[in-house]
Amino acid sequence: MDSQQIASQREFLKDSLRLAIDFRFTDQHMGIEPPPIQKPTQPEQQLINLPLPDHHNSTSLFDAIAGRRSHRRFIGSPLCLTELAFLLWATQGLREEVAPGTALRTVPSAGCRHPFETYLLVTHVTDLESGIYRYLPREHALVLERADDDLMEKLPPATLGQRFTATAPVTFVWTCVPYRTEWRYHTAAHRVILMDIGHVCQNLYLACAAVGAGTCAIAAFHQELMDQLVGVDGEDEFVIYLAPVGKL
Ligand SMILES: Cc1cc2nc3c(=O)[nH]c(=O)nc-3n(C[C@H](O)[C@H](O)[C@H](O)COP(=O)(O)O)c2cc1C
Secondary structure (H helix, E strand, O other): HHHHHHHHHHHOOOOOOOHOOOHHHHOOOOOOOOOOOOOOOOOOOOEOOOOOOOOOOOOOHHHHHOOOOOOOOOOOOOHHHHHHHHHHHHHHOOEEEOOOOOEEEEEOHHOOOOEEEEEEEEOOOOEEEEEEEEEEEOOEEEEEEEEEHHHHHHHHHHOOOOOOHOOOOOEEEEEOHHHHHHHHHHHHHEEEHHHHHHHHHHHHHHHHHHHOEEEEOOOOHHHHHHHHHOOOOOOOEEEEEEEEEEOO
């Protein structure tokens, strides 16, 4: 191991950088408008409204935490839209829009920047055709980005041969839009972005318990193939984490 390289990578984990940043020169302090809280939709895209979350599928918080584990085997059953809507709300749902560019959600985020978009790779969800969808937290709705019947073949190579990904009825894929956090924190943004995404995925693990489903966090994937699969540019938006979900 190159100890110098390791030492320099370790620096990324520390917050020392913050003291070196002159926050008077961040885009926020320079008076630049905050970026929107979610990507816009295209005029031709129709919204698929999602059922509002309720308590009918609740499990106890104790049971959800005590039973949390990663699942890589799923029974063949589909998820229904109500279950999917609950998982989306639990991971990125909006609580309140407090100011332009600032919205509180069901997960915390450094500086309330929430630098993520949620894409769903759907192969077996009741009432949804197979394809790639995006969640709109503000509307609590989905938009179809692209119909695709070949997702089961495309997922294993895009996850470096993790074959179980092909068996999930739906895979959550979170992309990062780094500027949302850079706007406030400049180069101190990237460390907290990684912290933010951990909260999102943990909520998915716990919410899955309430709908008889399971998931497994995936951080090992082929960056370019995953970016191509969801249709993002790989620069201003790129895949950061994913999680296949299925019934147990
Ligand atoms: C950041 C992170 C990345 C992970 N990446 C993968 C992955 O690429 N493939 C996989 O099968 N599991 C992955 N896992 C799941 C871990 O292997 C799993 O959490 C660990 O073995 C402990 O098991 P448990 O979650 O059942 O407690 C990841 C977990 C985390 C938190």
